[in-house]
Amino acid sequence: MSRLSAQQIQRGDSATIWHPYAPATGGAEVYPVASASGVRLTLADGSELIDGMASWWCAIHGYNHPVLNRAVTAQLERMSHVMFGGLTHEPAVELAQLLVALTPAGLDRVFFSDSGSVSVEVAMKMAIQFWYSVGRPRKQRLLSLRNGYHGDTFGAMSLCDPVTGMHHLFGATLSQQLFAPAPGCAFDAPCEDHDIAQMAALLEAHHEELAAVIVEPVVQGAGGMRFYSPQYLSRLRALCDAHDVLLIFDEIATGFGRTGKLFALEHAAVEPDILCLGKALTGGYMTLAATLCNRRISAGITDSDAGAFMHGPTFMANPLACATAVASIKLLLSQPWQRTVARLHTELAAGLAPARELAAVADVRTLGAIGVIELREAADLRVVQPMFVERGVWVRPFGRLVYTMPPYVMGSADVAALTAAMVDVVAQL
Numbered sequence: 001m002s003r004l005s006a007q008q009i010q011r012g013d014s015a016t017i018w019h020p021y022a023p024a025t026g027g028a029e030v031y032p033v034a035s036a037s038g039v040r041l042t043l044a045d046g047s048e049l050i051d052g053m054a055s056w057w058c059a060i061h062g063y064n065h066p067v068l069n070r071a072v073t074a075q076l077e078r079m080s081h082v083m084f085g086g087l088t089h090e091p092a093v094e095l096a097q098l099l100v101a102l103t104p105a106g107l108d109r110v111f112f113s114d115s116g117s118v119s120v121e122v123a124m125k126m127a128i129q130f131w132y133s134v135g136r137p138r139k140q141r142l143l144s145l146r147n148g149y150h151g152d153t154f155g156a157m158s159l160c161d162p163v164t165g166m167h168h169l170f171g172a173t174l175s176q177q178l179f180a181p182a183p184g185c186a187f188d189a190p191c192e193d194h195d196i197a198q199m200a201a202l203l204e205a206h207h208e209e210l211a212a213v214i215v216e217p218v219v220q221g222a223g224g225m226r227f228y229s230p231q232y233l234s235r236l237r238a239l240c241d242a243h244d245v246l247l248i249f250d251e252i253a254t255g256f257g258r259t260g261k262l263f264a265l266e267h268a269a270v271e272p273d274i275l276c277l278g279k280a281l282t283g284g285y286m287t288l289a290a291t292l293c294n295r296r297i298s299a300g301i302t303d304s305d306a307g308a309f310m311h312g313p314t315f316m317a318n319p320l321a322c323a324t325a326v327a328s329i330k331l332l333l334s335q336p337w338q339r340t341v342a343r344l345h346t347e348l349a350a351g352l353a354p355a356r357e358l359a360a361v362a363d364v365r366t367l368g369a370i371g372v373i374e375l376r377e378a379a380d381l382r383v384v385q386p387m388f389v390e391r392g393v394w395v396r397p398f399g400r401l402v403y404t405m406p407p408y409v410m411g412s413a414d415v416a417a418l419t420a421a422m423v424d425v426v427a428q429l
């Protein structure tokens with residue numbers, strides 16, 4: 001049992017804690033969680049919520065999983081952390097070997113960091129330091145997509161959609177990057193010339209100053225939950241090659257099965273020069289991210305005067321996190337996860353379909369284990385959040401998006417309850 005009552009926790013929270021994307025005081029209610037198991041969060045007042053968010057898309061195996069718990073405990077008894085400068089350890093090596101084996105053949109070098117945003121910073125630094133190393137120091141800018149999301153640190157933020165990414169708040173401190181329109185071609189449609197024309201024009205005009213293009217392959221996550229044609233990625237790869245610009249895939253949201261492939265890039269069979277992984281990497285147990293790159297980049301940087309890649313987080317390759325990631329990936333691969341994600345897709349599509357008829361709804365879309373109801377107008381969290389909690393589900397909308405990315409272990413009855421609650425809440429708006 002907790003020492004503090006639910007009310008004490010809430011009062012302590014509102015007096016001292018700043019929550020994400022929230023005012024310091026007077027924001028929407030926050031709910032104290034006492035424990036979590038499987039797909040259920042147990043609140044401090046004893047009520048249970050079916051978790052439709054997988055803790056921001058990370059907890060693919062659900063909570064309190066015996067296999068992951070054992071991995072943490074076993075590693076804890078050896079060591080929880082050692083510095084990574086000059087030292088190494090089995091969990092890091094085992095994880096790096098797994099990631100190299102599972103990702104496209106050319107990606108053979110892994111740099112670990114502590115969060116998705118930092119892995120994007122690392123990718124940007126790799127790209128820029130690579131061009132500097134090979135004698136092309138003017139290539140320093142990046143090109144990304146509107147409606148993209150790549151994280152909240154300064155470099156990552158400079159790549160996010162300039163409007164929803166709040167660029168006006170940070171003004172001149174933000175690097176000035178280039179933006180192409182979000183791909184207009186649907187997931188199951190071809191990518192026509194006009195769908196990629198502006199991207200092509202930007203590359204043509206700016207390749208002398210461009211280090212890399214960065215995109216979230218197939219699914220644009222926090223910037224709008226939009227799905228687009230894998231063919232866009234093949235065409236983008238060809239354009240980057242033609243203009244000698246590196247290609248970075250940010251698979252922090254899409255990695256580890258979420259779109260129905262282990263990595264979303266597999267929908268297009270396209271290989272990036274740099275790949276960012278995070279979120280579901282440890283099954284949601286701990287914070288860890290990885291940036292993979294190919295030999296051209298690692299050798300380019302290594303064979304230069306600088307010789308070394310200039311980055312090194314204090315908690316780099318944390319052994320607890322690496323050991324948990326190894327266990328999580330092996331657990332995923334030991335199951336028929338493609339069938340599970342396909343089942344979730346069928347159930348999410350069927351469960352959310354009735355929302356199409358509702359006046360407040362602009363679109364309903366699903367891909368893999370992702371279900372999205374797009375509203376015509378932004379939902380007020382202070383109104384909508386308690387409606388979900390009353391219905392026994394945890395769904396956290398943002399802006400016009402009411403979406404779910406459930407843990408893969410969610411059973412059919414829980415998916416039905418989750419989607420019914422989403423449709424019911426949207427119907428009340």
Ligand SMILES: *Cc1c(COP(=O)(O)O)cnc(C)c1O
Pocket residue numbers: 115116117118120149150151152216221222250251252253278279
């Ligand atoms: C969540 C996310 C990030 C940032 O990861 P953090 O761990 O929150 O720093 C970057 N890119 C994408 C695509 C994401 O979904």
